[in-house]
Amino acid sequence: MSIRYEDGLVRRIPFRDVRLADFAGSIPWRTFRSVHGQEHYSGSYASATTGGHVVYESRLELARLLLADFDGGVCGIFAQPCLVVARVGGRVRRHVPDFLLAQGTGTVQVVNVKPADRLEDPKIVEALAWPGELVEGHGWRYEIWSGADPVLLENVRFLAAYRRAGVVPEVEVARAWSSVCDGDSLGVAERRLAGGLPRYAARPPLMALLWSGRLATDLSRPLAGGSVLRRTA
Incomplete structure (x- = not known):
């Protein structure tokens, strides 16, 4: 495995010896340029999660990235994290995974993103299989991701507008947290928090609480006034 770092150094590490700590200070193995007419x-x-920018190569990769950023269990996201080289079936094979996700529990997950229709191609399936065998043999998790429930993705995209600290003043978030009751519908929580103002005036801090995970609701259904809120913290 080869990992590239901010100072330009490339470090080669046998896969059996690689650890999550080896990715500290790393940069994507490859970067992308926007070119007129490109497919992706x-x-x-x-x-x-990272406090910085994470590259992606397609809208499908961006969708997986949004879900990783929303996942409270993920504490690190590395895009194009390394180059993996291995001899497979008598051939030297090379592969750059799409993402490496670090969990707060210490679990590491390597993710490759491919549209579902591409997985009907035996060559694509084979090209993704051998990296998975290496990853899982190392004790890490491996995922081939082709999409998620569209309603969930739309909800997470909406909530992502409130992901940055300071977008909603912390004093407003704290007031919303003290106001909302477990089992409130979103509409009831908004009316209580807004007082005599329109409901939408109270929406941003509640959305920030949903993004942070301090509040939860069923995101498999469209987010609406009837969405039931649960306090998780």
Whole structure:
């Protein structure tokens, strides 16, 4: 495995010896340029988890990145984290995973993102299989991700607008937290918090609490006034 660092150094580590700590101070193995007519939509995402920008190569990768950023158990996100080289079936194979996710529990997950229709190609399936065997043999988790429930993704995209500290003043978030009761519907919580003002005036701090995970609701349904809120902290 080869890892690239901010100072330009490339470190080569046998896969059996690699540890999560080896990714500290690393940068993506490759970067992307926007070119007119390109098939994929690439860019960088301002992550609340990392406090910096994380690159992505497609809208599908951005969707997986949003879910990782929303996941309170994820404490580190590395895009294009390394180059893996291995001899497979008598051939030297090379692979750059899409993401490496570090969990607060110490679990490490390597994620490759591919559209579902691409997984019908045996060559793609084989190209993704051998890295998975290496990763799982090392005691890490491996995921091939092709999408999630569209309603969940739309809800998380909406909540992501409130992911940055300071977008909603902390005093307003604290007041919302002290006001909301376990089992409130979103509409009831908004009316109570807004007082005589329109409901929408109280929405931002409640959305910030949902993004942070201090409040939870069923995001498999469209977020609406009837969404039931649960206090988790």
